[in-house]
Amino acid sequence: MPGTQLLMTFPVTATSHSIADYRARGGYATLMKVLETKTPQEVTQEVTLSGILGHGGAAFAAGRKWQVIKLDDGQPHFLCANADEGEPGTFKDRWILEHNPHMLIEGMLIAAYALQVRNAFVYIRGEFDLPFRRLQGAVDEAYAAGLLGEGILGVDFSCDLVVYRGAGSYVCGEASGLLSSIEGKRGYPRNRPPRLTVKGLFQLPTVVNNVETLTNITVILAMGAEAFKKVGTPKSPGTQLVSISGHIARPGVYEVEHGYPLKKFLFEDCGGMMPGAKLKCIIPGGISTKVLTAAEIESVTYDHASFSAAGSSLGSGGMIVIAEGTCMVRLLQVLLRFYHHESCGQCTPCREGMGWMHRIIDRIVAGSGRPGDIDQLYQISRWNDGNTICGMGDAAGYATIGILDKYRDEFEHFITQKRSRLDGNLEVVAHA
Amino acid sequence: MKHLIPEFERWKARFPKGFESSLVLPCVRRIQEDRGYVADSDIDGLVEYLGVPRMQIEQVLSYYTQFRRKAIGRWHVQTCRNITCSMRGAERLIDHLAKKLGVAPGETTADGRFTLSTVECLGSCGTAPVVMVNDTYHENMSAGKIDALLDGLE
Amino acid sequence: MPEIFINGHSVQAADNQSVLEAARASGHFIPYFCWHPKLSVAGNCRICVVQVEGRSWVEIACNMPVTEGLRVFTDSDLVQAHRKMVMQFLTLNHPVDCGICDKAGECSLQDFHYAYNGTPSISHEPKVPSTKFHDLSERIVLDNERCILCSRCVRFTHEISKSCALGIKHRGDESLVRASEDGALDRDPYSDNVIDICPVGALLSRQFLYKARVWYLKPTPSVCPGCARGCAVNLWHRKPTWQLKALDPKQNASIARVTPLENPAVNGPWICNKGRDLARIFERPRAEEPMLKGKPVELDAALDAARRLIAAAKHPVALVSSWGSNEELAAFAKAFSGRLAAFVKSDCSPEPGEPIEDDLLIRADKNPNTTAARGLFGDAPAAFPTETDLVLVWGEGFPFAQLPANARIIFLNAYLQPENGHADVFFPVSLQTERAGHYTNFEGVVSGFEPCFARKPGVVDAEAVFAALTGTPKS
Numbered sequence A: 001m002p003g004t005q006l007l008m009t010f011p012v013t014a015t016s017h018s019i020a021d022y023r024a025r026g027g028y029a030t031l032m033k034v035l036e037t038k039t040p041q042e043v044t045q046e047v048t049l050s051g052i053l054g055h056g057g058a059a060f061a062a063g064r065k066w067q068v069i070k071l072d073d074g075q076p077h078f079l080c081a082n083a084d085e086g087e088p089g090t091f092k093d094r095w096i097l098e099h100n101p102h103m104l105i106e107g108m109l110i111a112a113y114a115l116q117v118r119n120a121f122v123y124i125r126g127e128f129d130l131p132f133r134r135l136q137g138a139v140d141e142a143y144a145a146g147l148l149g150e151g152i153l154g155v156d157f158s159c160d161l162v163v164y165r166g167a168g169s170y171v172c173g174e175a176s177g178l179l180s181s182i183e184g185k186r187g188y189p190r191n192r193p194p195r196l197t198v199k200g201l202f203q204l205p206t207v208v209n210n211v212e213t214l215t216n217i218t219v220i221l222a223m224g225a226e227a228f229k230k231v232g233t234p235k236s237p238g239t240q241l242v243s244i245s246g247h248i249a250r251p252g253v254y255e256v257e258h259g260y261p262l263k264k265f266l267f268e269d270c271g272g273m274m275p276g277a278k279l280k281c282i283i284p285g286g287i288s289t290k291v292l293t294a295a296e297i298e299s300v301t302y303d304h305a306s307f308s309a310a311g312s313s314l315g316s317g318g319m320i321v322i323a324e325g326t327c328m329v330r331l332l333q334v335l336l337r338f339y340h341h342e343s344c345g346q347c348t349p350c351r352e353g354m355g356w357m358h359r360i361i362d363r364i365v366a367g368s369g370r371p372g373d374i375d376q377l378y379q380i381s382r383w384n385d386g387n388t389i390c391g392m393g394d395a396a397g398y399a400t401i402g403i404l405d406k407y408r409d410e411f412e413h414f415i416t417q418k419r420s421r422l423d424g425n426l427e428v429v430a431h432a
Numbered sequence B: 001m002k003h004l005i006p007e008f009e010r011w012k013a014r015f016p017k018g019f020e021s022s023l024v025l026p027c028v029r030r031i032q033e034d035r036g037y038v039a040d041s042d043i044d045g046l047v048e049y050l051g052v053p054r055m056q057i058e059q060v061l062s063y064y065t066q067f068r069r070k071a072i073g074r075w076h077v078q079t080c081r082n083i084t085c086s087m088r089g090a091e092r093l094i095d096h097l098a099k100k101l102g103v104a105p106g107e108t109t110a111d112g113r114f115t116l117s118t119v120e121c122l123g124s125c126g127t128a129p130v131v132m133v134n135d136t137y138h139e140n141m142s143a144g145k146i147d148a149l150l151d152g153l154e
Numbered sequence C: 001m002p003e004i005f006i007n008g009h010s011v012q013a014a015d016n017q018s019v020l021e022a023a024r025a026s027g028h029f030i031p032y033f034c035w036h037p038k039l040s041v042a043g044n045c046r047i048c049v050v051q052v053e054g055r056s057w058v059e060i061a062c063n064m065p066v067t068e069g070l071r072v073f074t075d076s077d078l079v080q081a082h083r084k085m086v087m088q089f090l091t092l093n094h095p096v097d098c099g100i101c102d103k104a105g106e107c108s109l110q111d112f113h114y115a116y117n118g119t120p121s122i123s124h125e126p127k128v129p130s131t132k133f134h135d136l137s138e139r140i141v142l143d144n145e146r147c148i149l150c151s152r153c154v155r156f157t158h159e160i161s162k163s164c165a166l167g168i169k170h171r172g173d174e175s176l177v178r179a180s181e182d183g184a185l186d187r188d189p190y191s192d193n194v195i196d197i198c199p200v201g202a203l204l205s206r207q208f209l210y211k212a213r214v215w216y217l218k219p220t221p222s223v224c225p226g227c228a229r230g231c232a233v234n235l236w237h238r239k240p241t242w243q244l245k246a247l248d249p250k251q252n253a254s255i256a257r258v259t260p261l262e263n264p265a266v267n268g269p270w271i272c273n274k275g276r277d278l279a280r281i282f283e284r285p286r287a288e289e290p291m292l293k294g295k296p297v298e299l300d301a302a303l304d305a306a307r308r309l310i311a312a313a314k315h316p317v318a319l320v321s322s323w324g325s326n327e328e329l330a331a332f333a334k335a336f337s338g339r340l341a342a343f344v345k346s347d348c349s350p351e352p353g354e355p356i357e358d359d360l361l362i363r364a365d366k367n368p369n370t371t372a373a374r375g376l377f378g379d380a381p382a383a384f385p386t387e388t389d390l391v392l393v394w395g396e397g398f399p400f401a402q403l404p405a406n407a408r409i410i411f412l413n414a415y416l417q418p419e420n421g422h423a424d425v426f427f428p429v430s431l432q433t434e435r436a437g438h439y440t441n442f443e444g445v446v447s448g449f450e451p452c453f454a455r456k457p458g459v460v461d462a463e464a465v466f467a468a469l470t471g472t473p474k475s
Helices: A019-024 A029-037 A040-050 A062-067 A092-099 A101-115 A129-144 A175-182 A211-223 A225-229 A262-269 A304-309 A328-342 A348-365 A373-384 A391-417 B002-014 B020-035 B040-050 B054-063 B083-087 B090-101 B143-151 C019-025 C077-090 C108-116 C152-159 C193-197 C278-282 C299-312 C326-336 C370-376 C462-469
Strands: A077-083 A117-124 A160-165 A206-210 A239-246 A252-257 A279-283 A318-323 B075-080 B114-119 B131-133 B136-138 C003-006 C009-012 C049-052 C071-073 C140-142 C166-169 C176-179 C203-205 C217-223 C232-238 C257-260 C316-321 C341-345 C390-394 C408-413 C425-428 C437-440 C446-449
Touching: A019 A101, A019 A129, A029 A101, A029 A211, A040 A062, A040 A101, A040 A211, A040 A225, A062 A101, A062 A206, A077 A101, A077 A175, A077 A211, A092 A101, A092 A129, A092 A211, A092 A239, A092 A252, A101 A117, A101 A129, A101 A206, A101 A211, A117 A129, A117 A175, A129 A160, A129 B136, A160 B020, A175 A206, A206 A211, A211 A225, A239 B083, A252 A262, A318 B083, A328 A348, A328 A391, A328 B083, A348 A373, A348 A391, A348 C077, A373 A391, A373 C077, B002 B020, B002 B040, B020 B040, B020 B054, B040 B054, B054 C166, B075 B090, B083 B090, B090 B114, B090 B143, B131 B143, B136 B143, C003 C019, C049 C077, C077 C108, C152 C166, C152 C193, C193 C203, C193 C257, C217 C446, C299 C390, C299 C408, C299 C425, C299 C462, C316 C326, C316 C370, C326 C341, C326 C370, C326 C437, C326 C462, C341 C370, C370 C437
Parallel strands: A077 A117, A077 A206, A117 A160, A239 A318, B075 B114, C003 C071, C316 C341, C316 C390, C390 C408, C408 C425
Antiparallel strands: A239 A252, A279 A318, B075 B131, B131 B136, C003 C009, C049 C071, C140 C203, C166 C176, C217 C232, C232 C257, C437 C446
């Protein structure tokens, strides 16, 4: 176990996602306690005090986001759980949706109470069919039990929850793209200002939080902010669900207490590398975070400060483990093809830049690289940083610069020798 | 699509007033589930039912990868080609599928049974390589497993 | 009313303005493609960036609210580098069709390239082709390779004309502007405004395609006579210096295109498609000779004949053109008040299929000066008094079959029409393109037009005819 567990505290069975099993684990007791003993403002205070940072990748303090909502503004407020989980390498929210959906619902109800939200949404990516059916089933169970709808638990608090399915667009995982999609349109991200907490869904105040963040709300209100802060580190309280995959022996979803040593996590909890493989580098938190080499992770601990000091970030919690022998040029090619495919096309630097970078790397991989290509990839990456409507342009830039910084020699080899130094391998150890 | 309207009406009740526009994605998905794709007449019907501009629906249909305006094969074989799946054999799997089915990604077999597509990350990297057939994820796939799966489909 | 500082200069901004708007209003130029004063902010082109003092990055100015004491720089090194970057991206796959593109000479991409980049593309990739000459509608051609996806055209149809006829399909660099499949763009009477607001040569007018280079043309301010709104327009025609004998002389006296002339009091920056088609009205075959019962005569002979008819008439009636200018109407009143019973005539009615009226610009009254005419004369009665023995008909559109059978006819008309030969006396008169004048629109706003073409030799100003017939006594 990589440290204290707050979410993955029960064995997954064929029924562990049901309301009966959830109740048996103490489920919905926290909601009752909150509705009986706390005001909405007190809930937000508790969340702020806990110091919890968002688990979607931006690590924005959830309490600070909630505080922007003015409870007395006479406007409808909306709450949206971001279950789009499109960041490659990330599949940890899926664990909550498939095995613990009621904890998400309870956390959303507590949040809806705190923020005076009458209509809440879970935006779930279109491809997640089983998670959708599990979540919708849980929502139906909650309605049947009087936990959603009018007059919840007999109190003067009502909330409707709609599970809204996406249809295949990575930028719908960006908070404003997500809202554009819920409005029934293309998932076009928006410029800020205005912030979504001021003008969000249909131009009304909206809070968008990651699924894991909202699930943690249940935990925070159950154990109290002070107890929550004792888990993890002072700057990164609590835990992180980590989805680990790649050339690792035991891929899957693990709950890692913030501050836990990264090497220990990889080589003990996750069983180390696949047989015959040696660690080359990791992509720590979804492909939009900078790679860390085997040498660089020696003394890194799993928390925001440590990763930042190492020159990367926790991101979405999607860790990809890469073995020696993997061609980083081909790896970047897969990433750039992805960004090119997912660009919404609104703003100039990303729309043109993603296609440009993709065409450059395709040319390199085809054996027609030019000496200036590496500098151009750097240039296009820097040109996107901070100059786009949403973070995808920046993300593509970080991913590219991270790989070029640390594996420039592989790129130079591919360009001058017109072939990969590592046979163009992505699959280092052949699977069955 | 008119026979689906009673279902749409039940969904509408769960949305706040004035959120008709939001119903575009769920209604389009349901229409596609029903017909296999979204026809021009479906667009006309949905415009009339929801009162949204026709262009909004046309844009949505062209923007999202899961929506289609033409029929495809009975079984949509969608193979992830993103990073972890590629690191765990997806590229070999795609080649194998292309040879086995006799089509390139994006095409449908002559008998209309299989359409082969490559897709981006499906959020199942821990069980890579992953193939999504219609709505179902098939995880930890290999050439042998995909053969067994497809051979068992009508 | 916050005070901000642009490049060190104090600027008094208005509440709720963006930095871009405040800069424009105070004479500081910030380039932009996607922003437009009448459309919502898209913020996608990214060229309008400024640098806030103390920050090491740039931000778009079109979406930056003014705040008290804000200090921005519009031309710092970072801003300049950023603009070059945007131009590099925009020209990455741009076909550089300038040699065959109608927009050359009035193209923002050209202008900003020279102003802010001036260097060749650093790309080594072959340009990605896209659709060229796509039939967006009957009137509009779209070249997707030139399109920079600023979305102005899309926003126009959703926010101004409300046809929602345009959108952007697909995504990423495969995005394409397209019209909705139900033909809504063909039915949008304001569709051609997207041609004006397109900052590049992507949206082009089919009727103007390849007709002329814009630098050979001169715009003359005029007023659209298509309805009582009286939108201000520019009539574009060959510059005098280019009216060379070697080039087709018909081109010297024709309207190459019509564009809106911004008038905040009347039409803002828009006109409807009918205004684009003014050549269809003005360039119909013209009458060029005075006539007596169809026989061509000298002007003096026609004037004499007219004087005799007026003097002899006991119950003369006049039908006054609602296309007459304020000046012509005044001259008519001066010449004939008390002598002829004058009534306002509606020269034009809506054609079948023509939009009647809407809440944007189009008015049901398809005549430009009914208001001024009614200020002087009453509306025509249902039927002529039976003793009417002379009718002076001014302007087209009145069916001669409805004139009293025994009445003599004096007819003033610009166009070559069969009725001209039926009149006892016929005068070929000038159009608004051949003289200066004013119209008064339905709200009482007076707008002026200027001449851009010379009258053909036989054509005479109606005003001059009225002056010549002034004070004709009864015999």
